Amino acid sequence: MLQRYLWKLLPKPQRAFLLGRLSVVDRQVVNKSLSACVVFPKAFQQHGCLFIHVPKCAGSSVCEAMFDGWRPGHLPLYWYQEQFPQQFATAWKFAFVRDPLERAYSAFAFLRGNELSGRDQAAQQLVRQYRDFDDFVLRWVHPHNISRQLHFAAQTDFLTDSLGHLALDFIGYQEHLQRDFQLVCEQLGLASQLPHVNSSRQRQPMPAREFCTARTRRLVKRAYQRDYELLGYE
Secondary structure, three states: OHHHHHHHHOOHHHHHHHHHOOOHHHHHHHHHHOOOOOOOOHHHHHHOEEEEOOOOOOHHHHHHHHOOOOOOOOOOHHHHHHHOHHHHHHOEEEEEEOOHHHHHHHHHHHHHHOOOOHHHHHHHHHHOOOOOHHHHHHHOOOHHHHOOOHHHOOOHHHHOOOOOOOOOOEEEEHHHHHHHHHHHHHHHOOOOOOOOOOOOOOOOOOOHHHOOOHHHHHHHHHHOHHHHHHOOOO
16 A cells, blocks of 8 residues: 555656566556555466466467456566465466467567557557568567567566566466366366467468578577577477
8 A cells, every 4th residue: 555655656757767667577567566456366266276378378268268258467477476475375376388489470460460459559550560570570579679568578577486487387388278278177177168269360371480581580589588498499
């Protein structure tokens, strides 16, 4: 309560300046922590779990199947650890991840081709400035930029605890989505079917690695080096 009060005492330009110095994931943490509603989600309590929703990694489909469409937002693991230490200690923690190149292309195609709400329009305007995915990666996908944009933030920014460790009980891979989703359901005692939602309308029918240039693959690997290393995509 005191933190929220002191934060609101700051003039809006100063608040905007301070938030602008943070990564997009940390900005979400600050905004959520200073909101009026900070409670451990009922959906997680009900299932005894904690799901970290990484953007463009089938999270919307998982939420539709497991939580009747309720979505937790894209809050990182460390936020739950610090806000709810007791629930964090006992919850079965899981997430889904994806090859960083395929994820970057999926986000690009989603923003470029779909009709989106107001909060995503700035990101949509961003990607539409570039000729194609190769041009976008060459001119924009760099470590500093991706940390400022939610759709392209590194997956490990969401998945690590306060010490920078992958403190999850299970990591599912989109490359084996149906298999890994069933493993989650077995663990939690659920009988759910995984729908396909939030797809990209204008994406190529083939994997990104088959049509993008070698330079694009190299630049994506450089920008997402930690994801490649920690998530086993080397």
